[in-house]
Amino acid sequence: MLTSLGNAVLVLDSGNALFRVLGGASDEDKRRAAFVLGAMGELRTAVLGVGFRDLSAGAEFLSAEAKRAKVQLVSTNLEQNGKAAFPRSTVVERNGVKVAILAASGTGEVPGAPGLVGAPSLPALKAELARLPPRDVTVLLSAAGYEEAMALANELSGKIDLVIQSGEFRGTVPPQAVKDVLLLASGQRGQAVGKLSLTLGAPTGRFTDLNEAARDRELLEHLDRQLATLDGRLKAAVDAEGKKSLAALRKDMKARRDEQARKVKAVQGARTLQLDWVLLGTDVKDDEALKARVLEIEPTYSGLH
Numbered sequence: 001m002l003t004s005l006g007n008a009v010l011v012l013d014s015g016n017a018l019f020r021v022l023g024g025a026s027d028e029d030k031r032r033a034a035f036v037l038g039a040m041g042e043l044r045t046a047v048l049g050v051g052f053r054d055l056s057a058g059a060e061f062l063s064a065e066a067k068r069a070k071v072q073l074v075s076t077n078l079e080q081n082g083k084a085a086f087p088r089s090t091v092v093e094r095n096g097v098k099v100a101i102l103a104a105s106g107t108g109e110v111p112g113a114p115g116l117v118g119a120p121s122l123p124a125l126k127a128e129l130a131r132l133p134p135r136d137v138t139v140l141l142s143a144a145g146y147e148e149a150m151a152l153a154n155e156l157s158g159k160i161d162l163v164i165q166s167g168e169f170r171g172t173v174p175p176q177a178v179k180d181v182l183l184l185a186s187g188q189r190g191q192a193v194g195k196l197s198l199t200l201g202a203p204t205g206r207f208t209d210l211n212e213a214a215r216d217r218e219l220l221e222h223l224d225r226q227l228a229t230l231d232g233r234l235k236a237a238v239d240a241e242g243k244k245s246l247a248a249l250r251k252d253m254k255a256r257r258d259e260q261a262r263k264v265k266a267v268q269g270a271r272t273l274q275l276d277w278v279l280l281g282t283d284v285k286d287d288e289a290l291k292a293r294v295l296e297i298e299p300t301y302s303g304l305h
Helices: 028-043 059-069 120-133 145-153 210-236 238-266 288-297
Strands: 002-003 008-013 045-049 072-074 078-081 089-094 097-104 116-118 137-142 162-165 176-177 181-184 193-198 272-279
Touching: 008 059, 008 097, 008 137, 008 145, 028 045, 028 059, 028 162, 028 288, 045 089, 045 097, 045 137, 059 072, 072 089, 072 097, 120 145, 145 176, 145 181, 176 210, 210 238, 210 272
Parallel strands: 002 193, 008 045, 045 072, 097 137, 137 162, 162 181
Antiparallel strands: 002 008, 078 116, 089 097, 176 181, 193 272
């Protein structure tokens, strides 16, 4: 996920990116994972939220490859011998904006990583949020699936701003509001990149989805046109009962219009967000050097793009 803050870009990955299966990584699997993580580094990915499918070759392998790729690992709830297995959070500054990043994986023993356990994520997240310094935006990378991400967004409303989810593919869907949190689902792997543009207005409050705000403005314009039509019908009406019925209808519609106008006005000066999906179709030109490296790892991809 590419997050744009003014002219600055912050690249984040919510995890489950490196291995196809849980545990039992072969040498070829490791080679592929190292390549993917190296490519993340070349893309200047700031943070990878560690998911179970990133640990199929063990924690030491992941840590070593991430260090080589210069990608920061974060997991708020993964523990080894009762201690944090990775940094529980990080704060990244872009364009003067401080972004706190936490990450939640699944719970229980991690296949392929002996001794590594996913502790219950909600208490771990609450404890870490309480320790974090002041920040402008708080992001949770959730690698435990959509339903778990929904539950965390609901429980942490007012404490976090955004949840970026992985673990299952939901397609290129718009953000979903869960109380004061916006949940962003992952797209199909390799088919699209999400670009998230943030504008910080008010210091607090839920981010307003600009695509939703545009629909709200369209609805307001539609209501204005309907009111104008009703005014014309009311002016032309001669029957008393007809006028009474039209006047009641206009009163209800005017109330709806005024409520919609307040909703549109509330966006002014608010924190806003716009999610755009960049579809990686055949119209997107390949990087030939990178493609050659990919085909060394995955020769079956030849001819697919």
